[in-house]
Amino acid sequence: MNPEPKETQSSGPSITDLRKLIDTVDDDLIRLLGERMKLSEEVGSAKTRDHGLPIFDPDREHELLERWVRIAETRELSPGVARGVLRELLDHSRRRQETQESGAGRGYRTWARRIGYQGEPEAYSDLAIQRLMPGVSTVERIGFATFTALFDALEHGAVDCILVPTENTTSGSIPETAALLIERRIVVLDEEIARIEHVLAGVPGSTPEAIRTVRSHSVALQQCRRALSRWPRLTIETSNDTAGAAREIAEAKDPSVAAICSVEAARRHGLAILTKNLADHRENYTRFFLVGKSDDPRTADPGEAHAHAKTSIVFSVRHVQGALAACLSVLADHDINLTRIESCPTPGRPWEYRLFTDLEGHAEDPRVREAIEKLGAHANHVRILGSYRNRTRISSNGTANGAGEAAPSFRPLRSTPSRSATRLIEARDSRPRTVVHVRDVAIGDGGFVLIAGPCAVESREQILEAARMAKRAGARMLRGGAYKPRTSPYSFQGLGDVGLDLLHEAGEVTGLPTVTEVLGTQFLDRIAERADMLQVGARNMQNFDLLRALGRVDRPVLLKRGMSATVDDLLHAAEYILAGGNQRVVLCERGIRTFETATRSTLDIAAIPVLRARTHLPIIVDPSHAAGKRELVIPLALASVAAGADGLIVEAHPRPEEALSDKEQALGPEDLEVLSSRLESILSAKGLGI
Numbered sequence: 255m256n257p258e259p260k261e262t263q264s265s266g267p268s269i270t271d272l273r274k275l276i277d278t279v280d281d282d283l284i285r286l287l288g289e290r291m292k293l294s295e296e297v298g299s300a301k302t303r304d305h306g307l308p309i310f311d312p313d314r315e316h317e318l319l320e321r322w323v324r325i326a327e328t329r330e331l332s333p334g335v336a337r338g339v340l341r342e343l344l345d346h347s348r349r350r351q352e353t354q355e356s357g358a359g360r361g362y363r364t365w366a367r368r369i370g371y372q373g374e375p376e377a378y379s380d381l382a383i384q385r386l387m388p389g390v391s392t393v394e395r396i397g398f399a400t401f402t403a404l405f406d407a408l409e410h411g412a413v414d415c416i417l418v419p420t421e422n423t424t425s426g427s428i429p430e431t432a433a434l435l436i437e438r439r440i441v442v443l444d445e446e447i448a449r450i451e452h453v454l455a456g457v458p459g460s461t462p463e464a465i466r467t468v469r470s471h472s473v474a475l476q477q478c479r480r481a482l483s484r485w486p487r488l489t490i491e492t493s494n495d496t497a498g499a500a501r502e503i504a505e506a507k508d509p510s511v512a513a514i515c516s517v518e519a520a521r522r523h524g525l526a527i528l529t530k531n532l533a534d535h536r537e538n539y540t541r542f543f544l545v546g547k548s549d550d551p552r553t554a555d556p557g558e559a560h561a562h563a564k565t566s567i568v569f570s571v572r573h574v575q576g577a578l579a580a581c582l583s584v585l586a587d588h589d590i591n592l593t594r595i596e597s598c599p600t601p602g603r604p605w606e607y608r609l610f611t612d613l614e615g616h617a618e619d620p621r622v623r624e625a626i627e628k629l630g631a632h633a634n635h636v637r638i639l640g641s642y643r644n645r646t647r648i649s650s651n652g653t654a655n656g657a658g659e660a661a662p663s664f665r666p667l668r669s670t671p672s673r674s675a676t677r678l679i680e681a682r683d684s685r686p687r688t689v690v691h692v693r694d695v696a697i698g699d700g701g702f703v704l705i706a707g708p709c710a711v712e713s714r715e716q717i718l719e720a721a722r723m724a725k726r727a728g729a730r731m732l733r734g735g736a737y738k739p740r741t742s743p744y745s746f747q748g749l750g751d752v753g754l755d756l757l758h759e760a761g762e763v764t765g766l767p768t769v770t771e772v773l774g775t776q777f778l779d780r781i782a783e784r785a786d787m788l789q790v791g792a793r794n795m796q797n798f799d800l801l802r803a804l805g806r807v808d809r810p811v812l813l814k815r816g817m818s819a820t821v822d823d824l825l826h827a828a829e830y831i832l833a834g835g836n837q838r839v840v841l842c843e844r845g846i847r848t849f850e851t852a853t854r855s856t857l858d859i860a861a862i863p864v865l866r867a868r869t870h871l872p873i874i875v876d877p878s879h880a881a882g883k884r885e886l887v888i889p890l891a892l893a894s895v896a897a898g899a900d901g902l903i904v905e906a907h908p909r910p911e912e913a914l915s916d917k918e919q920a921l922g923p924e925d926l927e928v929l930s931s932r933l934e935s936i937l938s939a940k941g942l943g944i
C-alpha cells in the first residue's frame with residue numbers, strides 16, 4: 255500500500271533518516287507510557303488498600319487535563335490533541351486500576367473468565383472486552399454468530415458474562431439486544447464505551463475506485479451511510495459482523511469487494527486499508543453492557559459501591575393519559591437524572607411498549623430505591639437491569655465520551671440499608687395503594703369489582719351463556735378455567751388450549767376482560783397472549799418458578815392464598831412477582847384448611863383487614879371455593895364486602911347441575927341476580943355501586 259517514497263536531491267535529511275528519528279522518539283514514548291502505567295498502578299494500590307479511596311478521582315483528572323493543555327501550548331501542540339491523548343491514557347489507567355482492585359476480591363473481574371460476544375475476533379465487541387479488561391491475560395473471549403446464540407450461551411453457562419452493544423451515538427439503539435436484555439434473566443454488571451473508527455478494507459492492491467461491493471454489519475453500514483451514498487454503483491451486502499466481513503473478503507480475494515471494519519480486523523485478515531474515518535460522524539461511540547446471569551450467585555456481589563453509578567431499568571405504563579408523565583415526575587421529584595429513555599415495542603403485543611431507561615445513581619441508593627418503588631405505583635411493570643459504574647460522562651464541550659470529566663451533580667452512594675423480607679409489598683409509606691388495571695377495569699381504586707364465571711370452560715355454548723349471565727348481573731370480568739388443577743387425576747381436567755380460545759371469544763363477545771389459571775410456566779406465554787389476567791391457584795401459591803416467571807410478564811396477576819398458607823406466606827409469594835418487575839398483583843383470600851368440615855375451607859375474613867393494613871395491593875375474595883356450597887356463597891360474599899374487599903370472584907354456571915367441576919358451589923343465573931342485588935344494598939350504603 256505504501257510505496258517507498260523517492261529520495262529527492264534536497265540538502266536536508268532524507269525521509270528515511272527522519273523516519274528513523276521518529277522511531278526513536280516513539281520508542282521513548284512507549285517506554286514512558288509503560289512507566290506512567292506502572293506509576294498509575296502503584297497509585298491504584300495505594301488508593302484501594304491504604305486509603306479506601308475510589309478509583310475515579312474527577313478533581314485529579316481535571317487537574318491533569320489542565321496541566322497537559324498548558325504544557326501542550328508551550329510545545330505548540332493543539333490542546334485538543336493533548337486532551338484526547340490524555341483521556342485515552344486516563345481511561346486505560348482507570349480500567350487497569352479496577353482490575354487490580356478486583357484482585358482484592360471484588361466484583362465480576364474476580365470470576366469472569368469466559369466472556370462471550372457476537373461476532374468474530376476483532377469485532378468491535380471483542381475490542382471492547384479488551385478495553386474493559388486490559389492486561390487480564392486469563393480472560394477467554396468467545397465469539398457467537400448471533401445475539402440469540404450469545405444470550406443462550408450465557409443462560410446455559412457456556413460463558414460467565416457477555417458483552418453486548420446497546421446503543422451507538424450515530425445510529426441509535428440496537429433493538430435486537432434491547433429485546434433480549436428485556437426478555438432474559440440477566441443483570442447488567444458494567445458498561446463500556448468504545449470509540450468506533452470504521453475503515454474500508456480490501457484485498458492488498460485494491461483501490462477505493464475499484465470497489466463495487468461493500469460488506470459489513472448492518473449497524474456499521476448505517477453509520478457510514480453518507481460516505482457510501484457518494485460511491486457510484488455500489489452494492490451493499492450485510493453480514494453477521496464487521497470482522498466476519500473482513501475475513502470473507504480476505505478469503506474471496508476479490509479486489510472489487512471491501513469490508514467496513516475495525517483497523518484491527520483488517521490487520522488480522524491481512525487486508526489493506528483503503529479509506530479511514532468512513533463513519534458519517536467522527537465522534538462515533540458505541541456503548542456496551544457487560545451482562546451476567548441474574549440467578550448466578552456471583553453476580554450478587556457488585557464489587558465497589560460506585561459513587562458514580564448508573565442504573566438501567568425497564569418499565570411499561572398503562573395506556574392512559576398522563577401515565578408516562580406521572581412516572582417521569584416521580585423520577586424528577588427524586589432529583590434523578592435520566593441519561594437515556596427509549597421505547598421498545600413488546601413483541602406480539604401491537605402498540606404496547608417498554609421504556610428502556612438509564613438513570614444516574616445506584617439502585618441501592620435510598621433516593622433511587624425509593625423513586626423506583628414509587629414508580630411501581632404508576633407503572634404496570636418495572637424491572638431493574640442493574641447498577642454499574644458510570645462511564646458516560648458529558649464533557650464540558652457537550653461531547654459524550656468514556657473519559658471526560660464528571661458532571662458535578664453526582665451524589666455519593668449513601669449507606670446500603672438491609673432489605674426487609676417483604677419490602678415492596680409493605681412499602682405503604684412510600685407508595686399509595688396500588689390500582690391494578692385489567693384492560694379498562696380498575697381493581698383497588700376504592701370501587702368494587704365483581705368477577706364471575708364458571709369453574710371450568712366446558713363448551714362454546716356454556717362459556718358464552720355464562721359470560722352473558724355474568725354481564726347481566728353486573729360482573730366486570732369473566733372467569734373460567736381452561737387448564738384445571740384437579741385434586742383427582744380422574745376429574746375433568748379442562749379443555750386446555752381450546753378452552754382458552756373459547757374464553758377469549760366469550761370475553762370479546764361480551765367485552766368482559768378474562769381471568770384464567772396458569773398451572774405452570776410452560777403455559778405462560780400462551781395464556782398471557784390470550785387472557786387479560788393470570789390466576790395463580792391456591793395449589794400453586796408457592797410454585798416459586800411460576801411466581802418468578804410471572805414477575806417477568808407484563809400481565810396482571812390474581813394470586814390466590816394457598817390452603818395452608820399464612821398471610822405472611824401470601825405476602826412473600828406476592829413479593830416474588832413484584833420483585834421480578836410485575837407490579838400488577840391482586841391478592842385473593844379463598845379460604846384455608848382448618849379442623850372445620852362444615853365448609854370446604856374456612857374463609858378467613860380477618861385476612862381482609864389484616865392485608866389491608868399490611869400492603870398496598872388490592873384484595874379480592876373468592877367465597878365459592880371457601881364455601882363449597884351454593885347456599886353459603888352469598889352470605890360469605892356479603893361479609894367479605896362489609897370487611898372491605900375490593901372485589902369478589904364467584905363461580906357461576908348457566909346450569910349448575912350440569913357443571914363438570916365444582917357444581918355444588920356454582921351459582922345459577924338467579925343466584926347471581928340475588929347476589930348482585932344484595933351487593934347493591936351493601937355497596938350503596940358505602941356510597942358505591944356494583
Ligand code: PEP
Binds near residue numbers: 791792793844
Ligand atoms: C379456581 O379458581 O378455579 C380454583 C381452582 O381455585 P383455588 O385455586 O382457589 O382452589
Ligand code: MN
Binds near residue numbers: 709905916
Ligand atoms: Mn373451581
